[in-house]
Amino acid sequence: MSGLPLPHDTNSPYTHALPVVEDDDRPAPAPEEVETLHDAEWHRAREFAYEVASALPSHWLPLREALGGVLAEDVTAPIPVPHYASSAMDGYAVAGSQPWTVVFPEPVETDPRKMLTIPPKDLYRPVLNLEPGQATRIVTGGLVPAGARAVLRDEYAHLSEEGTVLTISADAPSAEDIPYGQNIRHTGEEVAAGDVILRGECLLNPAHIAFAAVSGHDMLPVRRRPRVTILLTGSEVVEDGIPEPGQVRDAFGPQLPTFVEMLGGSVDQLRRVEDTARAMLAALTEAPSGMASVLDARTEVVVTTGGTGHSDADHVRSALEELGAVFLLDGLAQRPGHPTFLAKLPEEGPFVVGLPGNPLAAMVSMFTVAEPLLARLHGDPAPTTLTVPAAEELPGQKVTALVPGYLTDGKVAPRDRVGANMLRGLAHADVLVVVPPEGVAAGADAEVVPLPWR
Known part of the structure; x- marks a missing residue:
């Protein structure tokens, strides 16, 4: 930081933006005591896991990333759709009654040498105005010139040999006239500016995203899925192949991230941790190469597997206790899954869902604790049976x-x-x-x- 002015340097242009920290010898307030719920009955545990959290604030996502998310609030159209009068057909925009004199776009330059330096799409000035008795070529979606009363589609257009005079062909439905407004998509025909185009709480599908795009939106407000870190324990676990006697195949790594996603979470990290107190403490506090630690990764929920008991071989509890975690829910009055717990790390740290090491016990406990917790963080109603x-x-x-x-x-x-x-x-x-x-x-x-x- 050498070269930067000190925070209290009054000559610094940045001083006004920095807080002045005064020495304060007053003791820090004692942490609020939380009564732990022990061996909670199944229904009470589900209610408690939902009540203990609050919905995360929504965030704005680019349209492609918003797909599949839940819209956080009503969205209105900033512009009318269509936002200009456009042609619904390839043909001719016409003003007044036939016959019509065809008006052609004019080149932007008369010097052919300069024309070579201009992009092809910019070589000609479009016809923006028509007087009665005039017509001009137009394509589907093209801007309808001011003064045009309708668009005569190609199939019913008849041009003179010189291509300068337009009339309605004899085989048209009406060779005498063309109805006013025919084949023109009028401004605001689909949506008026300020109309609600998407209602909050809807699950955004591809049609929603396309509609938001044509209405002028680049981003949408979406409920934020809680970020989840998964820490897998078990030194006897192998991740592929046939396990040897004394080893077990990893049942959590292949399915738990997807399971969490199904319940409304978004998995940021999946890490395997050795069965030692030091390794678990490091997993919660230290950043491995290329990854953020749990405590500074803005994770809202940590899910651990195994090591939730009270024996010397169970290290998850001791690591959390060393970090000052508060155990909110300690044990469930259910089978399987009794040793499951719900804790919270200090200073607005993440919730920690401690799952047993037995696979069925862990998966059913996800429905008891993780499902309602993730639902509340995502802003969803409490899960029902x-x-x-x-x-x-x-x-x-x-x-x-x-x-x-x-x-x-x-x-x-x-x-x-x-x-x-x-x-x-x-x-x-x-x-x-x-x-x-x-x-x-x-x-x-x-x-x-x-x-x-x-």
């Missing part, structure tokens, strides 16, 4: 159970192979069945969570 009659009795457990289920004849039945470490049941499921501790009788309504990929 459905009810479907149970095809058979669903026995209860000590806590709420989330069981992959399939739909048959309008009823829901549980899948098999649904242990916390198993994915077979979820891979072929239509819904997640929320089974309360008291169970669900056959034929009674069962609460189900829709799966975003079904």
